[in-house]
Amino acid sequence: LLANVNKWSFNVFVLDWFTNGHSFPYLVTHLFHTYNFIRTFKLDALKLYRTIRLVELGYCKTNPYHNSLHAADVVQAIHCNLLEENIYPHMTSLEMMAAILSAACHDLDHPGVNQNFLTSSSHYLVSLYNGVSVLENHHWKGTISILHESQVFQHLPSHQWKRLTYLIEILILATDISKQQEILRKFKVDLTDKHVHSHRHKQTIVQIALKCADICNPCRSWKVSRKWSQLICEEFFRQGDREKDLNLPLTTAYDRTQSTTAKIQTAGFMSFIVEPLFIEWDKFSPSHRSKQMLLNLRCNRVKWAEIEKKENEEVDGSIRRQSNTTLVS
Numbered sequence: 546l547l548a549n550v551n552k553w554s555f556n557v558f559v560l561d562w563f564t565n566g567h568s569f570p571y572l573v574t575h576l577f578h579t580y581n582f583i584r585t586f587k588l589d590a591l592k593l594y595r596t597i598r599l600v601e602l603g604y605c606k607t608n609p610y611h612n613s614l615h616a617a618d619v620v621q622a623i624h625c626n627l628l629e630e631n632i633y634p635h636m637t638s639l640e641m642m643a644a645i646l647s648a649a650c651h652d653l654d655h656p657g658v659n660q661n662f663l664t665s666s667s668h669y670l671v672s673l674y675n676g677v678s679v680l681e682n683h684h685w686k687g688t689i690s691i692l693h694e695s696q697v698f699q700h701l702p703s704h705q706w707k708r709l710t711y712l713i714e715i716l717i718l719a720t721d722i723s724k725q726q727e728i729l730r731k732f733k734v735d736l737t738d739k740h741v742h743s744h745r746h747k748q749t750i751v752q753i754a755l756k757c758a759d760i761c762n763p764c765r766s767w768k769v770s771r772k773w774s775q776l777i778c779e780e781f782f783r784q785g786d787r788e789k790d791l792n793l794p795l796t797t798a799y800d801r802t803q804s805t806t807a808k809i810q811t812a813g814f815m816s817f818i819v820e821p822l823f824i825e826w827d828k829f830s831p832s833h834r835s836k837q838m839l840l841n842l843r844c845n846r847v848k849w850a851e852i853e854k855k856e857n858e859e860v861d862g863s864i865r866r867q868s869n870t871t872l873v874s
């Protein structure tokens with residue numbers, strides 16, 4: 546399975562099944578070996594493995610979506626994104642390792658609810674981070690804490706440690722979906738020049754590579770993508786349940802009695818968030834893989850639209866049947 550890690554058709558659910566729910570440490574360890582990070586940075590293999598396990602344990606197992614399986618999926622996706630021939634040859638080992646680590650830790654200790662929920666339930670994290678990118682700040686600081694605690698990089702020269710932690714910061718913070726337009730604008734300007742040269746230019750590219758990896762689930766094959774959609778929507782519905790229980794303002798789309806997975810999937814995430822990002826990615830790095838991603842996205846959108854249409858027809862039918870019964874009686 547791991548031999549297929551470079552392929553976009555890679556199915557992390559299958560790896561998870563064969564590893565008894567531990568796809569994350571298997572995948573991350575495999576990539577650390579493949580990229581030769583252990584030798585290049587003289588890492589202590591035991592400390593490294595402990596660090597990876599700490600990160601895995603830092604993900605909440607009971608979240609349907611934001612758990613270590615999502616992190617493993619994002620790691621595999623950023624690995625594919627950075628392999629592109631106009632990117633990989635320009636990346637240093639440190640930059641590659643920062644990208645893999647950021648993907649691995651980008652949702653660390655995610656509570657399974659969004660920032661709006663944290664705000665309306667007066668969660669302490671909101672005041673800790675002044676209401677700005679609350680979750681992303683939490684994931685980033687948690688990552689740095691684990692790296693300190695595990696001492697896996699304690700022997701790195703200070704310039705390398707500084708650059709590694711700086712990259713982790715800007716990469717994880719860039720995953721805030723509310724910053725999408727801002728980052729996309731920067732990407733469009735920066736990437737009119739297709740040659741990867743300056744530090745700043747590379748940073749933007751890796752930020753976008755991680756953003757694409759984070760929201761790539763609609764670009765996977767239908768079988769895989771549908772599973773992710775069901776998992777994220779179940780997490781949304783659980784948030785809706787909690788909003789009701791706590792008498793908080795109810796997010797309409799998250800109300801399981803009114804909404805469905807198909808409704809959420811066709812509501813605009815694919816068309817207004819995912820597609821514009823992947824179109825830019827494909828312009829910057831046109832490849833068989835980027836075309837496949839866009840193709841999958843468009844096919845999956847059509848499939849969800851068909852499912853939603855059927856659901857609406859069934860609802861219309863049952864309303865008509867109900868009103869006929871009422872008229873007859």
Ligand SMILES: Nc1ncnc2c1ncn2[C@@H]1O[C@@H]2COP(=O)(O)O[C@H]2[C@H]1O
Nearest residue numbers: 720722759760762763773774777810814
């Ligand atoms: N298939 C999907 N449908 C709707 N929203 C999604 C989907 N996949 C990811 N997201 C959202 O995109 C966000 C990206 O950042 P997060 O992983 O923090 O949280 C994610 C979800 O809120």
Ligand SMILES: [Zn+2]
Nearest residue numbers: 615651652759
């Ligand atoms: Zn994520």
